Amino acid sequence: MLYPNTIEQKLGFDKLRELLKEACISPLGRSYVEKIRFSDNFGMVEKLVSQTAEMKKVMEIGEDFPSQNYLDATPFLKRAAIEGMLLTLEEFSDLKASLQTIRLCLRFFENQEPESFPLLSEFAKTVRIDRAITDAIDKIIDDRGQIRDTASPELARIRRKLISEQAGIRKKLDNMLRSAKNSGWISEDVSLTVRNGRMVIPLAAEHKRKLKGFIHDESSTGQTVFIEPTDVFESNNEIRELEYEERREINRILMHLTDQLRTFVPDLQKAYAFLGLMDFLRAKAKIAIQMNATNPTFVNKQFIDWKDARHPLLHLSFQKQGKKVVPLNIELQDKNRILIVSGPNAGGKSVSLKTVGLIQYMHQCGLLVPVADGSAIGFFQNIFIDIGDEQSLENDLSTYSSHLTNMRYFLTLANKRTLFLIDEFGTGTEPGLGGAIAEAILEDLTKSGAYGVINTHYTNLKVLADKTEGLVNGAMRFDGEHLEPIYQLEIGRPGSSFAFEIASKIGLPNTVINRAKDKLGKQQVSFEKLLKELDIERKVFAEKNIEVGIKERKLTQQLSEYTKLKSNLENNEKKLVNEAKQKAKNLLADANQLIENTIREIKENKAEKEKTKTVRTELEKFGKKNLALEEVEELPSEDNVFEPEDGAITVGSYVRIAGQTAIGEVLALKGKDAEIRIGDLKSNIKLNRLEKVSNKTYKAATGEKKLKTSSKGVDLNERMMNFSFNLDIRGKRGEEALGVLDSFMDNAIMLGYDELRVVHGKGDGILRTLVRNHLRGYSHVANMQDEHPDRGGAGVTIVKLK
Structure with a gap:
């Protein structure tokens, strides 16, 4: 269900329909454009959009897909279906060209994998063009749209004789023309011509009596006459009769060909419906490519989740000017299904509202929509809009009355499957009353479960949205320093109207602005001020988040490098240990061998003193060389700075937590717990986990002197x-x-x-x-x-x- 009946004009879809008509090649495609309607059938919408998406893919990758001769031959087929009627040569020529286009379309899908274009390939399989009729037409009509000489033996005979007669008469006339030029009756640049289907000689008017013949015509100035000489009169008559015979034979051939065509009319009508659909889908795909439209995920439930959505008409207009549209990111879900958009005038609220309505309407009409990949689109059975002035003199309706009439319709028929759009909600009457009525209407619309977008300046609606489930605030961003719109929608916070700032920029006296603030009241002024400050802080935090993100990435990289380095060090340590163990094994083996040899020599020499002394000296040298320890510099241990102190822990004592290096001062004792201060932090610790340390230790660890007065600590x-x-x-x-x-x-x-x-x-x-x-x-x-x-x-x- 749509409301009002002018919804296409209000959203701008009528302009989009005109663009589609211009993109069509033939009346066949334009007739499909006229039939575009909003559909509340999910399966139908899914099919139509998928067909368009497939054709967009065809145009992007299918160089062999035909792009011309999408001719509408359906009127010819209707006449051909009537017994005794014949189609003209021009009509058969268009029929031949368009049938060739249909065959090329069918051949394209036959050569593709079925899963590449499932819907269009399946539809193409239902189209049948019998080769008998296309061969029959090809046999009669050539590629230039003329009847072939071989169309019939009689036509071939007539044309041969016609050519022979024309050659003979031309020969005679050439001789006469040459003679006239030699006699000075005509100039040298004059040539033979045709008048009333007969070959004639152009002759100066003053010499027309010098050449016998029939005058067919004269020039506009009367200085030249066109004479058919008497000597070729009979030959021209013969040519004329042959031309009549040729015409009668062609009509007979076309009549026979029309009779052949008649039996195939039902199949051909279906084929031309297919051709019209191809033209229509090409137009939709062409527009989709121009606006960089996509086929978002389509789900049979009510929601909106669009990324980088662009107003279709604005996108095409800006594209011609070399500019870009500021995209819209919007999400409406069950808990935040009604968006209350606020912000200054000329800030883009109405464009955003129409963008939502037009994109949803487009999609449910079977078109691709200008949103980024990753977007998802829901399904609505009803779209209600209240945009613009519906003032009516005939029905005696004021602007506000027309808005209330629309609201009555919304409240009566809105349900969970409804998407409604309201521009400048509650305006047209006294602001206090208008705001109260608007708030009451909004409460009922929220209870209906409908989804919607509302533009407003009323603060009470912003406050209601902030505390009511189902409603969410949104703001059109605005540069408060330069007082210029940014045209970006930010969901989650209300926007300021910047009325005072804009008034100041325009040049309204400060005294007037200050009086206006006083009349408005501190609460409202503070609210607007808070909105502006929040916007500034949001910008600052956004930049900080970017910086933090960069630092986090650097930290992650450094952590990865540290982990890799740690792993390499551990591996190298294991290698060194293994090498040391292997060296120790080799050293032990050498030592054992040396000891055995020494024992053997001592035994063999029967413990001679000199020999025994020499062997022992060699053994000592081996030990000093291989078993001497390297000197290692002893590093000071952190534990050395702690000097424990005897005695009980009392208020003012210096302590450290067992197993840790942090030094603190005891602020208070609470049973088995102690409140201590470590630096600027205070904490409660079990007494049995604390160790008393000396003043010297505290000074060495913290560089501070003991305070004369007790510190209360800092939370x-x-x-x-x-x-x-x-x-x-x-x-x-x-x-x-x-x-x-x-x-x-x-x-x-x-x-x-x-x-x-x-x-x-x-x-x-x-x-x-x-x-x-x-x-x-x-x-x-x-x-x-x-x-x-x-x-x-x-x-x-x-x-x-x-």
Whole structure:
């Protein structure tokens, strides 16, 4: 079900239909374009879209697929089906050319694997063109669309005689023409011509009495007459009679050929339906290629999951101008099925809305859609839209009344299979009342389970979307610094209308703008301000995420290299150990051999003192050479810095956790637990896990002196939760601003932040200068710079910490 009946005009599908007609070659294809309708049959939509996808593939890879002579011969077939009717030579010529195109289409699919183009190949198998009729037409009509001389023996005889007569009469006329030129009756550049189907001689009017014959015509100036000489009059009559005979014979041949064709008309009509479909699918595929359209995953349930969706008509228009459309990423699921889009005027809300409607409508009309690969598209039985002004003088409807009429229709018929689109929801009446009615309508639409996209400026609808399941906020992004739209849809947060900023840029007096803010109230102004600041922080965090991603990749690479190095070191260690063991074995074997030899020599020499002494000396040399130990420098152990101290652990004692190197101070004793401070962190540890250490050990480990007063410790988790890297000191006096800045810097340094953002505004630059001069006094500050122009420029200082 569609609503209203002008939905195609409102979405722009009527323009797309015209583009499809222009892309068709023949009336056959254009007749299919006229029949395009939105389908609520899932199987039908799937089939139509798949056919188009197959044809797009054919056009991308099928160089042999025909691209001409998609001629509509169906009117000829209707006449041929009537007994006694004959088709003209021109009609048979078109029939022959178009049948050849059909045969080429069929041959293309016959030569392909069936699984390559399953739907089109299957359809092609149902088309039958009997070779008997195509051979019969080829036998009669040549490739130039003329009757062959061999079409019949009688036609061949007539044409031979006709050629002979024409040659004879030309010979006579050439002689007469030459004689006339010699006599000066005509100029040298004149040649024979034909008038009323008869060969004649052009002759100057003043000499027309000098050549006997019949005057057929004269020139527009009257200075030349065209004379058929008396000597060739009979020959011309003979030629004329032969031409009549030729015409009668051709008609007889065409009548016979039409009779042959008549029995094949039913099959040929089906073949031309196939040809029309091919022309239509070629047009759809051609448009799809132009807009880089795809066939997304089609699922028989209600949802939208589109990546890089582009408005089809806008894409084609921008393509001609060499520009690119900003793509739309949108996802509507069961829990977030109604998107509330907000943002400034001229920010792209209406284009986004129509993009959603037109793409869904296109797909359920059987067309490919301009979304990126990886997208998925759902199925809706109803599409309702409320776009534009439906003011009606005939029905006495105002703009707001027409919107409410549409809403009544939506509320009555919307269900879980409905997609609705509403542009500028609730406008046309007093804002307070319009916003309240819009909120009530939205609550009922949410209960219906329908899916939809709504554009609005009403804050109450943004708040409702934030706290209601089924609704989700969306914002058209806007450059708050330059007050220019970015045309990107961001789902998950509401957008600001930037009304005050745009008014200021246009040049509205500041006094008027400030009074408007006062009249609006602090709550609304703060809400808009918060939206803008959130947008700035989102941009900053997006850049930080990119940096973190780069660092993570580097860390992963370094970890991989470390793991590889560790594995190599372990392998090398094993190799060294194995080599050492092998050397030890060899050394032991040599030593054993030497000892045995020594014992043997001592026995053989019967323990002679000199010989025994010499053998022992050699044995000692061997031992010193192979068994001496290398000197190893002893490295200081980390454990050496700990000097344990006797005595019980009390408040103020210095301790370390057993088995660890961290040194801390005891802040309090709680039964068997002790609260200790290690650096800036505090923690509760069991007493039996603590070892008391000396003051010297504490100083050596931390470089600190014992504090005279007890420290209360710092809860870093709490500070981390409450800390924001973005400090806004706009509107504060100098002394107050510097106090806030000092507290901000203390927390940032303690928490280890490396980059901070201080928003001080531009103005006359006084607060900026004060802030930067003060920050230069911090030894932790590495440098300062202006923020990117898109996020505040000179009104924001980026502080880099060491």
